Amino acid sequence: MTGLSAQFELHQIRCFVAAAEELHFGRAAARMNMTQPPLSRQIQLLEHVLGVKLLDRTSRAVKLTPAGRVFLLEARRILRLAESAALATRRIAAGEAGTIALGFTAASGYSFLPRLLLLRASHAPNIDLALREMVSGEQVESLLTGRIDVGLLRPPVDRTEFSTLRVAGERLVAALPYGDERLEQASLRLSDFDGRRLVMYAPEGARYFHDMLAGLFEAEGVSPIAVQSLSQIHSMLALVRAGIGAALVPEAAQSLHFDDVHFRPVTTSPDAPVELFAAWRTDNDNPALASFLDLLRTAGAAD
Amino acid sequence: MTGLSAQFELHQIRCFVAAAEELHFGRAAARMNMTQPPLSRQIQLLEHVLGVKLLDRTSRAVKLTPAGRVFLLEARRILRLAESAALATRRIAAGEAGTIALGFTAASGYSFLPRLLLLRASHAPNIDLALREMVSGEQVESLLTGRIDVGLLRPPVDRTEFSTLRVAGERLVAALPYGDERLEQASLRLSDFDGRRLVMYAPEGARYFHDMLAGLFEAEGVSPIAVQSLSQIHSMLALVRAGIGAALVPEAAQSLHFDDVHFRPVTTSPDAPVELFAAWRTDNDNPALASFLDLLRTAGAAD
DNA sequence: CATGCCCATGCAAAAACCGCATCGGTTCAT
């Protein structure tokens, strides 16, 4: 007694399928690019491993046994599966398919991300995206640990292990509460907020927006009154609606549709100061990354 | 250049799965009952055949590549499928599972067949039945050509290549039209039909019933008037309902529930003259046959 | 810098496989 149950091999299965389909050992052997004797032996081996007679063979005719009929179906499935497994694996390795774990900020979910997903559907449908919303800081952390492959985040991204790509720049718009007299103007300038109440970004949770706005105001010598500091755009708009003050938000935030909150373009310098970057570890070995970066470049160029 | 795209083998897959699960070539080799060097080479071979690197190995750590992760899933599926294919084939060969093509007469479909199917559900659930209704003559033909494995048919079955088993004997009942005065009797005798109109079986289409009834009447010296000859029981009952005459049918026909057709037991000698036999080719090699014959014997014994 | 761990590689022995020749059994035509 061996104790080790022997296992069959794919070669034996291929031999069997050929024999079962040809019902003729000679032709089956020819199809397998071998001679008849070794094919006979491969099938004997397979039958021995299974402990089951698969083919009834007289010198005049070859027939499948009932068990052979069942095994033929299974054998074809195994071969198909092996074939497709090889194919799928090669595709993954070639980067034609695969999964990219993508981090994104809430704000980019309103503007850049939808455009990216549309583009993916037509340009790289075999690349799956695992989407994870997180703030820029979390994205940096997740990139380092490998939880995400690519992040869509706010600058600055100064880690040396990252590569980056600027994918979008957005204008600022003013969110004004119902009744604000500035609604009568078609467009605004930063100086329109001098000495006015403004819902601001929190330096901790929304460092990028906070610093950017602070920089813009300082460059023009404008000093608004910061009445509150928040980090999420939709809560800022809620305060605007409550009449606490105005707010400056990326233009994509207009899609949030708050009642009694109206938007007006704001002229700034530069005119699209809200920048979005893609970042990824330079040593990331995800084969789908190259295709995905192509996608990002296309989406960024359409900006 | 070979021109022949090489194929991988199950052994290589088993090696890869072991290595991918252990993430350690030494332990994986031990699990495979071999030493580390040949395992390394099997995986190299697999990678070469696929043209894809599956494992990232430094001297300090082994990691799956993205393609390797995908292939690991596929590899496990292949191994599971191979395992279950062997199991299923062995079960078929052992006769514990499989398909029996079963012919049956319309009449047996009302009595014996339901009992058989019930018994199958509890005693041999892995035996599938392909049911084909046909008259006894067709069944003999189908048994010879192998279209069915077993037939449930009427005697005599005198082919030398067949084995047979008596599985059921049924009583006769009289089917009487509404208003027939014999309905007042609790039970009838054959002599109650002397000189009376009787819907009879056609000698061609229903030879067994025709001959059996003719024999019974002759043995008792009773002579009914045959008003019509049919071969299907339900059409006979339709004529009974129309008042054409009475009919003698197997007791199971009572389950047909024709309006205005009533049944009364009939005493005959022997008391269960409607016999049903199972027949199969003695040289039938269907491995499920033995189990199925056990089932038939059980169902027949319950009669 | 020495040690330990781990995978890759060189090499010889063992095993598996293949092809050739041939056997035994069956079918078909003469």
Added chain:
DNA sequence: ATGAACCGATGCGGTTTTTGCATGGGCATG
């Protein structure tokens, strides 16, 4: 009835493949 043709199984020698042992070389740890 007999011989030819066909077909799968088997014996056998040569070749290929695989295995195990010994060892090399890279890398982390202390």
